[in-house]
Structure formats: structure tokens, C-alpha cells
Amino acid sequence: MNVTDxxxxxxxxxxxGHYLRLRRVHLRNRYEDGTLSEPYFCEFVDRPRHxxxxxxxxxxxxxxxxxxxxxxLRKGLRPALRFxxxxxxxxxxxxxxxxxxxxxxxxxLEEADHGxxxxxxxxxxxxxxxxxxxxxxxxxxxxxxxxxPTPGMAPEAFFLVHAEVQQESSPPTGDGSxxxxxxxxxxxPLDDALRLCEQGEVEDAKTEILLHRLRRTLLG
Numbered sequence: 001m002n003v004t005d006x007x008x009x010x011x012x013x014x015x016x017g018h019y020l021r022l023r024r025v026h027l028r029n030r031y032e033d034g035t036l037s038e039p040y041f042c043e044f045v046d047r048p049r050h051x052x053x054x055x056x057x058x059x060x061x062x063x064x065x066x067x068x069x070x071x072x073l074r075k076g077l078r079p080a081l082r083f084x085x086x087x088x089x090x091x092x093x094x095x096x097x098x099x100x101x102x103x104x105x106x107x108x109l110e111e112a113d114h115g116x117x118x119x120x121x122x123x124x125x126x127x128x129x130x131x132x133x134x135x136x137x138x139x140x141x142x143x144x145x146x147x148x149p150t151p152g153m154a155p156e157a158f159f160l161v162h163a164e165v166q167q168e169s170s171p172p173t174g175d176g177s178x179x180x181x182x183x184x185x186x187x188x189p190l191d192d193a194l195r196l197c198e199q200g201e202v203e204d205a206k207t208e209i210l211l212h213r214l215r216r217t218l219l220g
Contacts, residue, residue: 005030009039020045044153051109052155056206057123058104058143058162058214059133060190069190069218071211072165073202074130075100076183100184102196103204104211105130106158116142123161131185132170139163143213149206160210162217190215 007028015021022045029037046052059072081098107126113119120140127133143160150156174180188196190211197208 002032003029004032007036016048019047019050021048044155046155047108051111051113053146053157053159054106054108055119055123055126055159055161056104056106056210057127057140058160058210059127059131059165060162060214060218061165061187063189069215070187071190071193071214072105072131072133072185072187073102073193073207074105074183074185075102076130077101077179077181079179100182101204102202102207104207106206109159119159119161123163127163129173129175130180130183132172133165134167134170135163135165141217143210143217147206147209158206160206160213162210162214190218 007030009026009028011026012024013021014024022043024041024043026039026041028039031037061070061072062068063070078098078101081101085094085098087093087095105126107122107130109119109122113122117137120137123140124135124137127135140161140163143162146157146159148155148157169185172180172183172185174183193202194208194211194215196202197211202208
């Protein structure tokens with residue numbers, strides 16, 4: 001039953017005109033003997049009028065002792081967690097209100113963000129909007145290959161990058177959306193941030209992966 005291809009028979013679209021849309025694709029598998037599976041469908045969400053992928057930015061600086069590596073975490077609004085986690089549908093009861101969530105700086109790649117330079121350019125923009133940090137494209141370094149955070153329900157990939165912050169930051173400008181109101185920034189030692197991930201106080205998966213890659217890159 002080796003699958004050699006996945007054939008698109010037809011598709012439906014829900015949410016046209018909205019930021020996200022739900023796509024239902026009707027499929028059949030092709031096997032190595034040339035036979036086809038029974039028809040089935042798969043549903044996923046994407047952003048039809050915005051970029052498919054995103055960049056995640058690990059901002060770090062050297063502590064006062066010049067040895068400690070400090071990283072920036074941004075606590076921001078995540079309404080999907082606040083309103084999407086029905087306690088009646090959870091395997092383990094979770095009464096956390098999830099008003100704000102700790103994450104690394106991140107942003108969606110836009111239509112003009114092409115190639116590696118485009119990703120770096122978006123990282124520079126997000127660092128300024130979300131953290132008030134001025135960077136140049138030449139400051140941005142990649143942290144390995146892209147990752148797929150939720151491949152069962154979205155085609156989005158994350159590109160993980162990092163940059164050393166050597167200047168004092170300014171108050172973040174945001175992107176003009178109320179979604180970015182009330183965000184809180186904090187610097188803490190890299191090992192402390194990883195410890196918070198292990199203890200469940202920092203629950204964002206992309207941030208934990210980025211921090212581990214950053215530690216390997218900077219400290220070996």
C-alpha cells in the first residue's frame with residue numbers, strides 16, 4: 001500500500017473574503033500498482049490574501065557580565081486560546097484564561113517578502129513593530145530549516161531567525177491593530193527562558209524550538 005501520489009478531485013471553499021478560509025479538498029490516493037483509494041476529504045485553513053508562511057525572530061543580547069545570553073519574550077493577546085479551548089472538550093481540565101501568551105517576536109510574510117532577503121526584511125520590520133528594536137537585514141541570521149507547526153490543519157511554515165540587539169530599544173509601534181495592545185516585553189537569561197518552557201510557563205512551541213536552536217548556535 002505504498003502511496004505514490006495524492007490526487008485532487010475537487011475542492012470547496014468556506015470563508016471567502018475573510019482573513020482565514022477553510023478549504024475542503026476531495027482526494028484519492030494513487031498506489032504503486034496504479035490503483036486508487038476510495039475518495040476521502042481533508043480540511044485545512046489558509047490565508048488567501050496574505051502570506052502563507054511566517055518568520056519567528058529570536059532577539060538576544062549579552063548581559064552585563066558579557067557572558068550571559070539574554071533573550072526577549074513578548075507576552076501578547078491570543079484570542080484563539082481564550083475562546084477556542086472549550087473545557088468540555090479538553091482531555092485534561094484547563095482553567096487558564098489565556099489572555100496573554102509568552103512568545104518570540106513573529107510575523108506573517110507578506111506578498112512582497114520574496115527569498116531570503118525578503119524574510120530578513122520582514123524580521124527587521126517585526127522587531128521594530130513588536131519590540132522597538134532597530135535592526136538591519138545584515139543582522140539577521142537563520143536558525144536551521146523551516147518547521148511546520150500544525151501540518152494537519154494548516155500549510156503554514158515558520159522560518160526561525162535570530163539577531164543580536166546591541167542598542168537600546170524604543171517603545172514598540174505595533175501595526176495599528178488592537179490585537180497588539182497591552183503587549184508586555186521582558187528580557188531574561190536564555191537558560192531561564194528554556195526552564196520556563198520545561199515547566200510549562202512558556203507554552204508556545206515555536207518559541208521553545210527557537211530557543212533550543214539559539215542555545216546550540218550561540219553556546220554549542
